[in-house]
Amino acid sequence: xxxxxxxxxxxxxxxxxxxxxxxxxxxxxxxxxxxxxxxxxxxxxxxxxxxxxxxxxxxxxxxxxxxxxxxxxxxxxxxxxxxxxxxxxxxxxxxxxxxxxxxxxxxxxxxxxxxxxxxxxxxxxxxxxxxxxxxxxxxxxxxxxxxxxxxxxxxxxxxxxxxxxxxxxxxxxxxxxxxxxxxxxxxxxxxxxxxxxxxxxxxxxxxxxxxxxxxxxxxxxxxxxxxxxxxxxxxxxxxxxxxxxxxxxxxxxxxxxxxxxxxxxxxxxxxxxxxxxxxxxxxxxxxxxxxxxxxxxxxxxxxxxxxxxxxxxxxxxxxxxxxxxxxxxxxxxxxxxxxxxxxxxxxxx
Numbered sequence: 067x068x069x070x071x072x073x074x075x076x077x078x079x080x081x082x083x084x085x086x087x088x089x090x091x092x093x094x095x096x097x098x099x100x101x102x103x104x105x106x107x108x109x110x111x112x113x114x115x116x117x118x119x120x121x122x123x124x125x126x127x128x129x130x131x132x133x134x135x136x137x138x139x140x141x142x143x144x145x146x147x148x149x150x151x152x153x154x155x156x157x158x159x160x161x162x163x164x165x166x167x168x169x170x171x172x173x174x175x176x177x178x179x180x181x182x183x184x185x186x187x188x189x190x191x192x193x194x195x196x197x198x199x200x201x202x203x204x205x206x207x208x209x210x211x212x213x214x215x216x217x218x219x220x221x222x223x224x225x226x227x228x229x230x231x232x233x234x235x236x237x238x239x240x241x242x243x244x245x246x247x248x249x250x251x252x253x254x255x256x257x258x259x260x261x262x263x264x265x266x267x268x269x270x271x272x273x274x275x276x277x278x279x280x281x282x283x284x285x286x287x288x289x290x291x292x293x294x295x296x297x298x299x300x301x302x303x304x305x306x307x308x309x310x311x312x313x314x315x316x317x318x319x320x321x322x323x324x325x326x327x328x329x330x331x332x333x334x335x336x337x338x339x340x341x342x343x344x345x346x347x348x349x350x351x352x353x354x355x356x357x358x359x360x361x362x363x364x365x366x367x368x369x370x371x372x373x374x375x376x377x378x379x380x381x382x383x384x385x386x387x388x389x390x391x392x393x394x395x396x397x398x399x400x401x402x403x404x405x406x407x408x409x410x411x412x413x414x415x
Contacts, residue, residue, distance in 0.1 A: 072124035075099060076131065083135055094393060096137035099128070100223040103143060103200060106207055112259070113189040115203035116210050126211050133216035138266070140223035141204050145196035146243070149234055150283075156196070157183050162227070162239060163195040163246040191258035197225065197250065202259040219263070226270035229297050231283025237298040244269055244289065244300050254334050264334045328412055329382035329392035330375040332399045340374040343394045347377035352384065357410070364410035375405060376412065383413045 079097050086092045103109060105125065107118045117125045132139055149161035160183050185193045193199040201220055208218060227243035228235040251267035274288035274297065289300055331340055348355035357364040358373045365373075378398055385391045392398040406412045 072121065076124065076127045079128070079131055083131075092135070094390065096135065098132060098137040098140050098221075100140040100142055103141065103147075103204075105141075106203060109200055109203035111187045111189075112193070112199050112202040113187045113191060113206055115206040117207045122211070125207075129208060129211055129213050129216075129218065132218050133213055136217070138219040138221040139204065139208060140221045141201070142224035142270075143197055143200040143204075143222050144225060144227075145200065146227045146234070146283075148196060148200075150232060153234070158234065158239075159183055160185065160194070161196050162243050163197055163250060164242070187258075193258060195246075195250075197222070197247070198257040201265060202257045205257070205259055220265060222265060222267040224268060224270040226287045228283040228286045229288075230286040231281055235283045235286065240287075241298040241300055248301070252333060326402065326404070326414055327387060328401050328403075328405055328414060329379045329387075329398050330401055330405050331371050331378060331394075332397055333371075335371070335374075335397035337370055339395050339397050340370050343397060344370070344374045344377050347374075347381045351377075351381045353377050353380040355380075363408075366408075366410075376410070379405070379412050 079099060082097045083092060086095050086097070105117055105121060107116045109115050129139070131137075145161040145163070149156045149158060164183075183194065185199060187193065187199075187202075191202065193202075201222065204220055208214070208220075225247055227240040229237045229240040247267060247269060251265070251269075254264060255261065256263040256265060269289075271287045271289070273290050273292060275285050276292055278285045286297075289297055289302075291297055331343075347353040355377055356362050358376050359365060364376045374397075378392065378394055382392045382398070382400075389400065392400050404412065404414075
């Protein structure tokens with residue numbers, strides 16, 4: 067595989083940002099690049115992690131760019147690979163985000179007595195799952211280059227578990243990991259180092275890739291097979307979306323329908339911003355908000371997120387469904403899944 071010149075990568079990011087800036091889109095569209103955990107010289111203990119020396123100049127340039135533009139640092143974090151490569155020293159439940167009873171050979175781990183399996187960092191941080199430890203290892207490396215006082219959020223751009231390939235790559239383990247990963251993403255929790263900082267997570271992958279090069283596991287990270295059949299059952303629903311089960315048929319029909327798109331509030335959007343968005347939509351925005359009044363069909367659940375989602379979608383549909391009509395200070399999200407539920411129907415064109 068051809069590798070990009072690090073200097074060319076940084077220059078390309080700068081050029082893309084300059085193009086967005088010239089068109090006034092720099093606040094709506096952020097430029098970043100994903101990294102593997104291999105950018106770290108070591109990831110354990112998390113509080114002592116550093117970037118690999120040979121790429122430190124490049125990482126410094128990238129971090130300076132991200133800090134200046136407000137873009138996140140993206141990392142592809144896979145506890146699976148850490149377990150696969152070191153099964154005798156990594157606890158399986160710890161890698162599967164469970165933190166349940168287990169025995170670890172690392173001197174700083176606990177759990178041999180049958181209780182909660184945890185890994186203790188020398189600086190006092192306690193980790194019950196490997197993903198949090200990997201995220202904090204990246205955070206420490208970022209801080210080590212002098213960006214601790216700069217606002218750089220970390221996004222997990224890829225994480226998943228294969229269903230086939232070796233003894234740990236089973237449908238059961240894949241289901242367990244991705245179920246817990248989704249729960250982790252929706253928990254509104256941070257990591258031991260940054261407990262109040264929400265971490266955005268992207269699950270890899272929706273489909274298996276039967277033509278992908280590499281080992282068997284590399285081709286089997288998907289929740290669905292290429293023909294649309296399920297590899298295993300996993301809950302992809304969200305609290306304020308349709309109660310219907312997510313299926314391949316719904317995904318494919320949603321894509322083919324094209325025009326059927328909706329706008330909803332992001333799961334962890336700031337409530338103060340959502341309240342201001344709701345007030346705007348139901349006031350100057352011209353949305354008819356009677357459906358979210360107490361006697362309306364969309365009043366329940368009586369939650370700000372649900373009411374804001376209804377109003378945001380109505381505004382989005384009224385004003386032509388342009389992407390900027392679902393921005394709402396960064397709290398809006400365009401979806402192909404109908405968020406209607408029960409007697410509450412979300413408008414569409």
